[in-house]
Amino acid sequence: MSLKNWLYALSAAASLTLPAVHDAQAEDSIYVPLFTYRTGPFAGSGTPIANGMHDYLTLLNERDGGIGGVKLIVEECETGYDTKKGLECYESVKPKKPVLVNPWSTGITLPLIPKAAVDKIPVLSMAYGLSASAKGDTFPWIFNPPATYWDGFTQILQYIATQEGGGIEKLKGKKIGYIYLDASFGREPLPLIEQLSKELGFEAKLYPVAAADMQNQSSQWLSVRRDKPDYMILYGWGALNATAVKEAVKTNYPMEKFISIWWPSEDDAKGAGDGAKGFKTLNWHAVGADFPLLADIQKHVVDAGKSQVSSKDKVGQVLYNRGIYNSMLIAEAIRKAQEITGNKVVTGEDVRRGLEGLNIDEARLKEIGLEGFTGEVKLSCADHNGHFSTFVQSWNGTTYEKVSDYIAPLSDKVGPLLDADAKAYAEKNAPWPARSEACDAS
């Protein structure tokens, strides 16, 4: 037989064998795809998150043999933060029966919202995506803990009010600039900003930055110089964050008045040098690797050469730990699903129930090895977000330091708006299915 024929024969054999192999895997494993972006313009933000997510799940496989004795099949799909590629990833993983998907992009999350209930695959959009998807009655398959972009905005507003020496009424008459990625993510809080600026009496100045101009923001910062906002709020991603901090330094904008949603990394601030000291971001978990779980990751994953981190000091950085948090939610939802159903190998429907029953208290955090890492997480059938408190951290030139107490969102303001937005979404996408999923007693 010629080499060519051998190759044909081998490929034919492989094509016949592969489905059988996959079915065999499906019987005694749990398939967890991770939508990641280690390439493209947003890789600077995507890579550490991907590493954190991957390393936590790898640890569970290496140290514990998976979850409840069932191995996890962890597979990354590269989206490049591109909605089209993200949807291709979704279609490619769907036949493998994932127990949930993590789009890691608001743009990818939005088109998955109507698909989730049809395909019975829960979507975990951790602190991103559609804010109104916190409403479990309308969106039983979408989960976005621990806080929405709308919550985050009100938390920043409250921090600003504190700096002004009082309550939220102190915002009256203030000028607040909002610089953001002009994409689904950055546009997400715009309805809230419009509403709150009227209610609270502050003037909002908007500075959208197109993806193509992430590294070329001089126009926006010239406008900042002209408008002289009292505070600046940043909702950026990828190179937008690093450039915004540099431009703010260049414009001599006071760093103590420049506050971001929870996405900037250490690298984003570092590039601007000493001038970036005082730059602030929200966060809800610790920075650093001084936790038993992270020590285990170091030992079982990083030192064993099973991580993709470029250097050991990346473990514990803010976005790496964000990935850890995301995988903690995945793992605990699977564990809860196993507990609810009594099955070791769980499905997407089971994990949806697991997410609704998620209750990670202090004792559980200690068991995981993350005591003091973050606050408790408790979701319910009605509340898929939790609207948990966050704190403000400040860049000190080397790392981020916590500089505020935990700040709860303005639920009295955000709650009714989320209700209205969820209702509007359902009406716009009529006939939006009424929730038919039963609710486990929590």
Add this chain to the structure above:
Amino acid sequence: MLYNIFIDPFVQMAQMPDLLVQTLWEGLVSGVLYALIALGFVLIFKASGVFNFAQGIMVVFSALTLVGFYEKFSAAGFSGHTAAFVALVLTAGVMFVLAMLVERVVLRPLVNQPDIILFMATFGITYVLIGFGEMVFGGDPKQMIASELFLPSGSVDVEMLGGMVSFQKIDIAAAVIASVMIAGLALFFQKTRIGRALRAVADSHKAALSVGISLNQIWVVVWFAAGLVALVTGIMWGARSDVSFALEIVALKALPVLVLGGLTSVPGAIVGGLIIGIGEKLGEFYWGPLLGGGIESWFAYAIALLFLLYRPQGLFGDKIIERI
């Protein structure tokens, strides 16, 4: 509405002349940097009639190579400046090797093929460079080694017109370096033997070959020159933000510059870059708020489109007359 469009922006210019000067300066700097990117496209188009889609990724690749080499030499104990300049020389070497590979592996087998085939081949080069770059350097953003290359930092603040105008030293350096580079390339094209040969190749591959011009040599020279332009562009853009694959999309801004200036003209790239740079900054700053901001991304294309209606070959491009 008419007042907001036709009167108010000019009132603002008169009321805050310092901000107008600042806007013009920012536009000038952006324009020079756009011109640098466009120059890379023009060089290759002049020599081979190919629109090089890979120019953007060459900017990223050269900047990442520079920082990558620097990190290696720095870790090996070289001092900051020494490591930086050794890295600079080695990166230039890598761009030369890349030029040779492109000529040998991609262009030579495609001689006399239709332009669209060569254009598609540059897509291939783009994806090879993306994949290779990500494999070697990873996706993490890196800091440009500006101070190690003796590029200045800080600003020169000048009180004028009742306000303060701030000139970043790195921007001044970028403008000077880009101007020197552009002047050098213009001289190279006009006054040297290789420059003349290069223009002959641009006119007709077959005719150039028939008079003994080595097509292969010219292509290596021009791709190497485009590689050096990409390296300088990468250093300058990288110093303004960071070095990451996000730089690749900045290169898209060269397209309206090329439409405006013409694909075959070095002065066109410069003038086009300046018009686009200044035009988009003025547009975003004075007229952007009327449209909710963020008009910069399409404003450059709108300017280019206007020019295209009246001068399809661009300001300085050659009028193409084809026998049909």
